[in-house]
Amino acid sequence: MSVFDGLKFRKVYSPIHNLDPRIKFVYVCVIFVAAIIFGEILPLAALFMIQVPFVVLAGVKREWLRSLRGAVFLAAIIFLTNFIVSFITAGYTVIAGNVESAAALTLRFVVLVESFSVFFLTTSPDHLGLALEQTHVPYEFSFAFTTAVRFVPVLAEEAQTIMDAQKARGLELEKGNLLKRIRNYIPVLIPLIVSAIRRSLELAEAMESRAWGATKKRTNLYVLKMRRGDFVLMGITIGILAAAILTRLYVTIPTLTQLLEGVF
């Protein structure tokens, strides 16, 4: 469950934590867009590096590394599938360019995970809900969203208990080939999903019995306000977006393979 650990919010104070969640969200979206418009390894590596100062500033290095470690398995699958497909379409030969593009796609995934992780590590669920509400997202949706986020650690804990319960019945999760291993998780996933659904129904009933949605117009104790740091981040965000678009349009990005061939 290390992936979830990488998304768990802990209350700390840092310049990044205090930023307006709306701007942070836009920033993450821009990183997303940039990661998707580039398929080459160099700009993706640059995008990866851009996040590092944020992580350091926010002081969440450990958690961030853990989330990256959690993503290793999926990243490996992405690399392998891309590599195998290109391997087959290239006529069963290994071409350096193909390896590189598979690596680039994997890096794209890592960048997505990384920026997501930075966002969730530094934004409290309450802040997030506030941001959604104050951008006029209907309260039902923003509430559903914050609840989902808030229940991630609960679910992770529950998954651990379920794994223990099934291990106590002789289930060996790490046994067998890949397919068998995936199937080993069925006895864990079904109780997890069932209990999540059950819990959501119970939550809905509990909330309705406490008059949820009784008032149409809600007010908030805290109101989000843009501060200096937020404008700085907004500037950086716009900068990244502009740079990404301009590079995409006007610069031909060499692949690593081409660069290396140029050197040798």
Next chain:
Amino acid sequence: MIEVQDVYFTYPNGVEALKGISLTVKKGEFVAIMGQNGAGKTTLVKHFNGLLKPSKGRVLVDGTETTKVSVATLARNVGFVFQNPDHQLFSETVEQEISFALKNFGFKENVIEKRVTWALNLLGLTQYEKTSPFMLSGGERKRVALASILAWDPTTLILDEPTIGQDHQQKEKLRQFILQMQTQEKTIIIVTHDVEFVAECNPRIMLMRDGKIVADGEGKEILTNPEVLSEASIVLPQIAEIFMQLSDTGLPRNVIDIYKAREILLKTLEKNPK
């Protein structure tokens, strides 16, 4: 036999849940581990089938150190029934649910069939053989979970909070069932808050508090000792409470059994017919 030798356990998040626990549970013993929430009861019993490994110290199950073998190997002899049946039920039918562990342990097909029938019968679930476990009531689901563990006939049975969400009749059935298991020399360990249930069963009691065992002994002694109980934030069982209150009239204090109580009270009434 379970031997715990000076065990410490710290969770990855830094919480120190066990602080130097030593105990021995002999074959065929019936033990109740009690204490308030967060005292480390469940953490302790999770060491008995290797789900958790001690950070320091050793746990030996039938002479084997738990760090040396897999949970599956230990589970073959130590059955662990979790508190919430919903954390383990996943099959389409009750029958499949019960055969799951048997398949994991590599029983033969014809043996599995017989054992499933046996376990269903034992817990009065035969009519639900082909029903989805999710359609059953809470108490029934709890019984399915129990049946799914009993099916492989482990020599030691750990029950985590077996009485939660059970009505009185079910509790009585559970008690009878434990007594029956006792006659077969099974080791039974229950983790519970339920003082009344424990008083009725009269097992050996271990009281835990803050990751330590604060008392270990017979039910009759521990459940009638208010000082020890309050240390573990447990209240006296009702019968013990009554005898406590009446103790200045010369009645004995250490009574938790309803039959014993009746006997004593009758005798007193005979002496003072007014």
